[in-house]
Amino acid sequence: MQHQQQHRAQSRQSTINGEIVIVQGHKQPGSGKSASLRLYSCAEVDPKTGKGKMSSQTNLKHGKTKTSNGEKTRTYHVKFYVESSFGIPGAFVIRNQGKHRFFLQSASFETHSNQIIQFDCYSWVYPSQKTKKFDRIFFSNTKYLPNQTPQGLMKLRNKELISLRGDGSGERKEWDRIYDYDYYNDLGNPDKGPEHERPVLGGSELHPYPRRGRTGRPPSNADPLTESRPCTTNLDIYVPLDERFSPKKQSEFTSNSIQAALQFLIHEVKAVMQKDSNHFESFDEIHDMFSDNQNQVIEGSLEEKLKAMVPNELFKDITHAIKTPLKFPVPQMIAENEFAWKDDEEFGRQMLAGINPARIQSLQVFPPQSKNGVVSSIEPSHIEHNLEGMTIAQAMNNWRIFILDHHDYLIPFLRKINTKDVCTYASRTLLFLKSDATLKPIAIELSFPGFAGGQEISWVFTPARQGEAAALWHYAKAHVAVNDTVYHQLVSHWLHTHAVVEPFIIATRRQLSGMHPIHWLLDPHFKDTMHVNALARSMLINSGGILEKTLFSAELSMELSAELYKEWRFDEQALPADLLKRGMAIEDPDPDNPTGVQLLFQDYPYGSDGLEIWSAIQAWVTDFCMLFYTDDESVRSDEEIQAWWSEIRNVGHGDKSSETWWYHMTSREDLIKALTILIWIASALHASVNFGQYAYAGYPLNRPTLCRRFIPEEGTFEYADFLKDPDTYYLNMLPTRVEMTLGIALAEAVSRHTSDEVYLGQRPSSLWINNEEVSHKFEKFNQELRNIEKIIKEKNTNPELNNRRGRAEIPYMLLYPDTSNVESRGGITGKGIPNSISI
Known part of the structure; x- marks a missing residue:
């Protein structure tokens, strides 16, 4: 009888076999072998819990280790016993009973009917003694709108979202997985002294700002409104564990950062030992900083100096790199033509194909005017002779005059800025579009506020080829480049990509379940962004950080970016809308043109390639949204999407909540527009302003970050110094030796593609959403990007497109998708559009 009962029980059971893959990183002892798992059924509900029925528990044992492309993984094979009615597993829960965290890459399970259920995980799993009651749950790669959720997963779906939101209290620990918002109240460090006080950004009309992820650290002692800073040597600022670097990325990022810091320290120590001047004394000295990566051994005395300048733990990490390049790699800016940076045509080309190509606009009114009506000092006589025989009116009517405007937003800040041992102007630069589609700078106006609130003081410079006038014109271009560099770093790069995207990430995690198809669509475009932003708040944009040390805006840098956030509109981040706003394109009535716009001239590399990618x-x-939303009502009735959009507007970008330009999110069109803009910002826009930094700014004379002298005026002692030696005056006008070197090291570090990068049109693994139609549409997307790669290559070899390479012979590759399946890549390639803001 007992044997018959056992036989009947076994006949009611079936087995599910599984495979669990864990990544073992450098200095990461966690292997997962002390973990246990249980599966949740999609459809079979446990009447006691209201959740899907659970399988038996199984433990991870006897995994097999392999190494591929420098990454070590450990694979465990597991078996579960379930009732025959269990059906398909829709989720699993994993408990880490060991002492160390581990990085769970993926899982897959095969049912008795040979159906394989896949799970992309890519997350850290911390010991249960840390996380206490919160075991990690992962949902399968099958995605559902809220009202389509299988019965067994509904409670799990809601419970998971509630746990991710937290209760808004307490200090976050590294093992927490909680998303909440906060102001940028952690940039200052008033406990170090009043010079480190910084205003809170966000939550006020004076300093509006996007929100960042909350850490919950206690307030500082000196100012209750400012969050206390973590230990200065601890860069492990809290970000939710799903947002943290993978083991491979962490190791590579640390290595790259150490190499950049080492380069800077070596040059600084050498300067101290050799008692060099604070400024470079010749152009040759600057060129000597670069080489073709020839290794040289650090001399003993230099090693001792270096050891004295860095913490012991950091020096231990870099001892293996003592045989290291003592010079930076040659930037593309001087690789083919070391004098191209001086050329007027190259100066104009970089406004179309450099690292800040979305600031230039067509001139609408001559002479230019400020928003408050103040008229520019540029007169017709300054430019008429440079318009190829046209009058100013004719040139403007034919869209031939353009302006790079760094005037209005800077003027209110200059009185404070110019008390900090820097000499900064606000600038307007007029350029003429020549018949060969190159931009010729024809006038530069440099201004600063009048004394005691009087009228602005301005100087106008025009091109000259010889003598004193040519040198002064060259100086004026340097001041324009300084303005453009600071705008690029603080606004085009940091604010318009890194900062504005973070609230979207937080809202997505809080309001869109991991089961939601839109969560799946967006997830690769959020990879590593919160971690990168946290590191930026720790090292780059904080008080005393690298940007304050290298940019003319110094401690006013983040206030300046907050001032420019006032002008930011989400809908205008769509590339076609941006081009129309700047007068770089006109509306195109052709229904076959999906962008709806036509460029004023095709030889605008950023605009031309950008519209292809857009x-x-x-x-x-x-295609993706049409598969999941049958009509507008299906968008309106999606409670998660509605909560997501409401939170973005009212909390994440809460200082903009009253603006009328936000999409209403009542139609598929609204959703498609919003998602397209968001993916564009996180992928292509960021790539266009980030990965060319070393190519262009790695040579500091091309993109200086500040000036230490104004342009000399006739009749002054400074003018006499200028006449005596124009080159020495110019070098002393630019950043100091240390500032330049620090800027080069930063440009090198942030321009690198990591070897584990995932590019637009790719997914991080062979695992996939369980939907054949989506797979088909994604393959179509990938193929279109491959076609765009061919188009870009053809453009770059077209001799009639002068702006594709320029005098510097730098082909425009910053919007080249690079979809090829290369197993391992990285370094300063200048090409490739990563899915996300991951550096």
Whole structure:
């Protein structure tokens, strides 16, 4: 009888076999072998819990280790016993009973009917003694809108979202997985002294700002409104564990950062030992900083000096790199033509194809005017002779005059800025579009506020080829480059990509379940961004950080970016809308043109390649949304999407909540527009302003970050110094030796693609959403990006497109998708569009 009962019980059971893959990183002892798992059924509900029925528990044992592309993984094979009615597993819960965290890459399970259920995980799993009651749950790669959720997963779906939101209290620990918002109240460090006080950004009309992820650290002692800083040597600022670097990325990022810091320290120590001047004394000295990566051994005395300058733990990490390049790699800016940076045509080309290509605009009114009506000092006589025989009116009517405007937003800050041992102007630069589609700078106006609130003081410079006038024109271009560099770093790069995207990430995690198809669509475009931003708040944009040490805006840098956030509109981040706003394109009535715009001239590399990429993203997002949303009502009735959009507007970008330009999110069109813009910002826009930094700014004379002298005026002692030696005056006008070196090291570090980067049109693994139609549409997207790669290559070899390479012979590759399946890559390639803001 007992044997018959056992036989009947076994006949009611079936087995599910599984495979669990864990990544073992450098200095990461966690292997997962002390973990246990249980599966949740999709459809079979446990009447006691209201959740899907659970399988038996199984433990991870006897895993097999392999190494591929420098990454070590450990694979465990597991078996679960379930009732025959269990059906398909829709989720699993994992408990780490060991002492160390581990990085769970993926899981897959095969049912008795040979159906394979896949799970992309890519997250850290911390010991249960840390996380206490919160075991980690992962949902399968099958995605559901809220009202389509299988019965067994509904409670799990809601419970998971509630746990991710937290209760808004307490200090976050590294093992927490909680997303909440906060102001930028952690940039200052008033406990170090009043010079480190910084205003809170966000939550006020004076300093509006996007929100950042909350850490919950206690307030500082000196100012209750400012969050206390973590230990200065601890860069492990809290970010939710799903947002943290993978083991491979962490190791590579640390290595790259150490190498950049080492380069800077070596040059600084050498300067101290050799008692060099504070400024470079010749152009040759600057060129000597670069080489073709020839290794040289650090001399003993230099090693001792270096050891005295860095913490012991850091020096231990870099001892293996003592045989290291003592010179930076040659930037592309001087690799083919070391004098190209001086050329007027190259100066104009970089406004179309450099690292800040979205600031230039067509001139609408001559002479230019400020928003408050103050008229520029540029007169017709300054420019008429440079318009190829046209009058000013004719040139403007034919869209031939352009302006790079760094005037209005800077003027209110200059009185404070110019008390900090820097000499900064606000600038307006007029350029003429020549018949060969190159931009010729034809006038530069440099201004600063009048004394005691009087009228602005301005000087106008025009091109000259010889003598004193040529040198002064060259100085004026340097001041314009300084303005453009600071705007690029603080606004085009930091604010318009890193900062504005973070609230979208937080809202997505809090309001869109991991089961939601839009969560799946967006997830690769959020990879590593919160971690990178946290590191930036720790080292780059904080008081005393690298940007304050290298930019003319110094401690006013983040206030300046907050001032420019006042102008930010989400809808205008769409590339076609941006081009129309800047007068770089006109509306195109052709219904076959998916962008709806036509460039004023095709030899605008950023605009031309950008519209190709924009169209591909828009088509992919449209295809994807059409698969899951049958009509507008299905968007309106999606409670998670509505909560997501409401939170972005009212909390994440809460200082903009009253603006009328936000999409209403009542139609598929609204959703498609919003998602296209978001993916464009996180991928292509960021790539266009980030990965060319070493190519262009790695040579500091091309993109200086500040000036220490004004342009000399006739009749002054400074003018006499200028006449005596124009080159020495110029070098002393630019950043100091240390500032330049620090800027080069930063440009090198942030320009690198990591070897584990995942590019637009790719997914991080062979695992996939369980939907054949999505797979088909994504392949279509990938193929379109491959076609764009061919188009870009053809453009770059077209001799009629002068702005594709310029005098510096730098082909425009910053919007080249690079979808090829290369197993391992990285370094300063200048090409490739990563899915996310991951550096």
